[in-house]
Amino acid sequence: MSSYQGPMKVKRISEVGVAVRSIEKSTRLFVELLGAEAGPIVDMPLYSMRFRMCRVGKVDFELMEPVGDEGVIAKFLKTRGEGLHHVAFAVDELAEGMSSLQRQGVRFVADEPLEGHGDCVDYAGRPVSGRSRFIFSIPADISGILFEFIEYPEDYQTP
Numbered sequence: 001m002s003s004y005q006g007p008m009k010v011k012r013i014s015e016v017g018v019a020v021r022s023i024e025k026s027t028r029l030f031v032e033l034l035g036a037e038a039g040p041i042v043d044m045p046l047y048s049m050r051f052r053m054c055r056v057g058k059v060d061f062e063l064m065e066p067v068g069d070e071g072v073i074a075k076f077l078k079t080r081g082e083g084l085h086h087v088a089f090a091v092d093e094l095a096e097g098m099s100s101l102q103r104q105g106v107r108f109v110a111d112e113p114l115e116g117h118g119d120c121v122d123y124a125g126r127p128v129s130g131r132s133r134f135i136f137s138i139p140a141d142i143s144g145i146l147f148e149f150i151e152y153p154e155d156y157q158t159p
Contacts, residue, residue, distance in 0.1 A: 007101075008089070008100060009091055009097060010089045012089070013087060013090075014060060014088050014152075015053070015059065015060040015087075015088040015148075016059060016060075016062070017062045018083065019077055019083060019084075021066075021077060021082060022065065026065075027063060030054040034054075034056045036061065037054065037055040038053075039053040045067070047072055048068045048070055048072070049067055049072070049073045049074075050065055064085060073085070086146040086147065088149070089150070090150055091150065091151055094113045095113055105141060107138040112135075114134055115131050116134065132152050134148055135149050136148050137149070
């Protein structure tokens with residue numbers, strides 16, 4: 001077992017996930033109202049969704065649109081409507097940070113960090129070597145907020 005004893009070592013907020021019904025409509029709003037830089041649309045068939053990163057200042061907003069009626073985002077929209085889905089933090093040492101938070105009573109959606117699926121690209125669609133690792137916490141354990149903790153590949157350009 002790791003000797004890591006402190007809190008999760010958060011580097012920064014890296015993204016804010018937003019569940020949307022129309023990625024195109026939401027992109028227009030982010031670009032026109034907030035001056036966002038919109039990245040490419042990325043299909044995620046495993047999660048029945050597609051997403052686009054829109055960078056505003058130093059934060060990426062992950063606009064997530066369902067594909068079909070059964071995925072996580074489709075279910076979220078049915079029960080809660082459009083809006084904030086999660087807040088993600090860039091971290092180092094994800095597994096050790098998870099262990100630390102688990103010792104403090106935080107639960108996660110899986111026992112181990114999950115691997116990013118497919119080729120990794122940064123917000124602008126540039127290929128990145130390696131894959132990210134990530135995990136979502138159970139919202140009830142941290143003030144009702146769904147937090148995602150992401151360990152990015154070394155050459156991923158986060159804000």
